[in-house]
Amino acid sequence: MMREKILMCGNEAIGEGAIQANCQFYAGYPITPQNELTAYMARRMYEEGRVFIQSESEISAINMVFGASLAGARAMTSSSSPGISLKQEGISYLVGCELPAVIVNIMRGGPGLGNIAPSQADYFQAVKGGGHGDYKTIVLAPSSVEEAFNLTRLSFDLADHYRNPVIILGDGLLGQMMEPLPQILNSKLKIQNYPKDWALTGCLGRKPRIIRSLLLGEGELERHNQKLQEKFKSISEKEVRFERLYLEDAEFVLIAYGTVSRICKAVVNNLRGKNKKIGLIRPITLWPFPEKIIRETAEKIEGILVVEMSAGQMLEDVKLAVEGKCPVYFCGRMGGGIPTEEEIYEKLSQMLI
Amino acid sequence: MKITNKTSSTNQTSKALRKVFSLPASMRDVAMHYCSGCGHGIIHRLICEVIDELEIREKTIGVAPVGCAVLAYDYWNFDTTEASHGRPPAVATGIKRILPERIVFTYQGDGDLAAIGTAEIIHTANRGENITVIFVNNAVYGMTGGQMAPTTILGQKTETTPWGRDAQRDGFPLKISEMLALLSGVVYVERTAVNNAKNVLLTKKAIKKAFLNQIENKGFSLVEILSPCPTYWRMSPVEAVKWIETEMVKYYPLGVIKG
Numbered sequence: 267m268m269r270e271k272i273l274m275c276g277n278e279a280i281g282e283g284a285i286q287a288n289c290q291f292y293a294g295y296p297i298t299p300q301n302e303l304t305a306y307m308a309r310r311m312y313e314e315g316r317v318f319i320q321s322e323s324e325i326s327a328i329n330m331v332f333g334a335s336l337a338g339a340r341a342m343t344s345s346s347s348p349g350i351s352l353k354q355e356g357i358s359y360l361v362g363c364e365l366p367a368v369i370v371n372i373m374r375g376g377p378g379l380g381n382i383a384p385s386q387a388d389y390f391q392a393v394k395g396g397g398h399g400d401y402k403t404i405v406l407a408p409s410s411v412e413e414a415f416n417l418t419r420l421s422f423d424l425a426d427h428y429r430n431p432v433i434i435l436g437d438g439l440l441g442q443m444m445e446p447l448p449q450i451l452n453s454k455l456k457i458q459n460y461p462k463d464w465a466l467t468g469c470l471g472r473k474p475r476i477i478r479s480l481l482l483g484e485g486e487l488e489r490h491n492q493k494l495q496e497k498f499k500s501i502s503e504k505e506v507r508f509e510r511l512y513l514e515d516a517e518f519v520l521i522a523y524g525t526v527s528r529i530c531k532a533v534v535n536n537l538r539g540k541n542k543k544i545g546l547i548r549p550i551t552l553w554p555f556p557e558k559i560i561r562e563t564a565e566k567i568e569g570i571l572v573v574e575m576s577a578g579q580m581l582e583d584v585k586l587a588v589e590g591k592c593p594v595y596f597c598g599r600m601g602g603g604i605p606t607e608e609e610i611y612e613k614l615s616q617m618l619i
Numbered sequence: 620m621k622i623t624n625k626t627s628s629t630n631q632t633s634k635a636l637r638k639v640f641s642l643p644a645s646m647r648d649v650a651m652h653y654c655s656g657c658g659h660g661i662i663h664r665l666i667c668e669v670i671d672e673l674e675i676r677e678k679t680i681g682v683a684p685v686g687c688a689v690l691a692y693d694y695w696n697f698d699t700t701e702a703s704h705g706r707p708p709a710v711a712t713g714i715k716r717i718l719p720e721r722i723v724f725t726y727q728g729d730g731d732l733a734a735i736g737t738a739e740i741i742h743t744a745n746r747g748e749n750i751t752v753i754f755v756n757n758a759v760y761g762m763t764g765g766q767m768a769p770t771t772i773l774g775q776k777t778e779t780t781p782w783g784r785d786a787q788r789d790g791f792p793l794k795i796s797e798m799l800a801l802l803s804g805v806v807y808v809e810r811t812a813v814n815n816a817k818n819v820l821l822t823k824k825a826i827k828k829a830f831l832n833q834i835e836n837k838g839f840s841l842v843e844i845l846s847p848c849p850t851y852w853r854m855s856p857v858e859a860v861k862w863i864e865t866e867m868v869k870y871y872p873l874g875v876i877k878g
């Protein structure tokens with residue numbers, strides 16, 4: 267029996283979330299700032315009698331996950347920015363073959379080797395497809411250790427349900443920050459069971475199955491793409507998740523995700539104390555993006571400030587959602603810089619709040 | 620290449636005709652896309668015959684490569700997937716670790732296994748994964764139009780070595796089977812060829828051993844098969860099988876390398 271409350275870092279919480287979601291296979295290659303996750307899985311997967319492999323590369327890890335997934339298992343890999351770049355071909359194959367998988371990216375500063383400080387500069391890569399071909403992956407962005415645990419559990423259900431990879435997009439701050447997890451390790455969380463009547467398990471008692479993404483027949487690949495697009499449409503209708511704060515009477519709204527949203531929350535609460543009519547939208551799914559609430563809000567307010575640890579990536583999606591209905595401002599830091607409350611106040615004051 | 624039973628029933632009456640040559644249950648009854656004289660078709664069939672004989676069709680999962688054999692799943696009548704270029708050993712690792720009772724094998728060309736997938740094959744072998752690898756060495760990249768492969772022999776002309784492979788410029792042909800044999804995780808490595816009837820039978824024997832090793836949980840087994848590519852060797856099928864005998868085996872000697 268676990269204690270009522272335990273202290274964990276975000277990386278470990280993601281690991282425990284995967285364990286409790288009945289993840290049967292994990293493969294990963296060390297990279298900071300996600301090493302705690304690989305180490306956690308090494309120990310816990312062994313304890314649970316499941317498969318852990320330290321692979322020879324991120325490419326190998328994603329392809330092992332491909333194999334485990336097509337054999338019917340819940341499978342996960344994790345890495346940080348440079349390693350996620352290496353996984354892109356594999357993620358594209360997973361989508362093409364309609365295989366579920368969970369991929370964790372605990373982002374660090376880039377481009378290149380960059381540094382190991384927190385960053386949100388892989389937003390485009392995560393939400394726009396990342397690898398080759400027309401595709402999307404569901405992207406979940408936790409902002410606390412507890413949410414990292416919960417969203418990881420959810421990610422396995424979403425992956426199985428839609429037969430599509432799901433990305434958990436966190437940053438180095440979330441990965442390494444310690445926070446208490448209240449009680450959740452005691453609870454008997456229900457694990458959804460999805461029948462995998464497409465998996466390769468040997469053709470005993472049935473016709474042989476083929477899992478592939480090569481479609482050479484006349485029009486075959488176009489039809490496959492249409493089917494995938496219908497799936498993405500259905501995901502974008504059903505799976506949008508976000509948190510909203512004080513939108514009812516807000517005149518200005520901050521939009522931020524992940525750990526940055528917590529800094530923004532502090533700013534919002536502080537200004538509310540000073541009777542400023544300010545609110546917050548925190549996208550939890552970065553794809554599908556909560557564009558409807560942003561558009562509706564934009565019609566009623568005077569301005570939006572997007573805050574990110576990047577040069578302004580989510581900013582583009584916010585602007586697309588706003589469609590010019592209100593001014594959109596940006597406050598960002600790059601290469602491991604974290605926006606401070608002061609910088610956000612400063613920006614807000616320029617917006618005449 | 621036909622493998623007929625010499626002791627066939629010529630002395631039986633016509634009413635009791637006995638079938639001596641038929642399609643393995645593991646093989647689909649479809650025409651293959653391979654060029655004439657290509658070795659892939661023979662090797663596909665040998666694998667199917669072995670799978671039939673070992674009665675493992677219903678528990679076998681094949682991993683096809685990116686290369687000329689990418690369509691192998693159209694010919695094999697058992698569960699099959701296709702890995703990205705070079706990654707079949709990683710995919711097979713994932714499958715086998717989840718389903719250890721199933722029989723998992725990869726089928727890979729020399730570009731797939733010995734160039735882009737070098738890391739995967741070495742580390743899968745080194746972990747001693749209990750899988751079977753069928754490695755088809757045709758000394759050239761077939762699917763992309765006949766470029767140099769890591770196994771292209773010195774002097775051999777390809778699209779990207781128009782004056783012949785030159786060690787100074789292009790490096791040496793890679794003897795990856797010999798390299799793999801050094802690894803502790805590897806139990807069996809043999810090099811065979813499909814250039815004549817005798818060698819075809821020896822190849823089948825080697826493939827069978829590589830599958831048996833897996834069934835008996837012995838560990839990683841690999842069969843390298845020298846295989847003709849008349850199209851990109853710019854030869855007739857007859858010249859191609861001769862070239863294996865006169866040129867290729869000089870650099871890639873046949874026989875058991877380990878096990």
Ligand SMILES: Cc1ncc(C[n+]2csc(CCOP(=O)(O)OP(=O)(O)O)c2C)c(N)n1
Pocket residue numbers: 685686687688704727728729730731732757759760761762763768
């Ligand atoms: C990542 C990637 N790089 C390159 C290719 C193009 N490509 C397809 S097959 C192949 C080489 C195949 O040669 P080999 O493995 O020797 O098999 P063969 O076709 O000769 O049987 C290449 C380079 C690809 N599909 N994917």
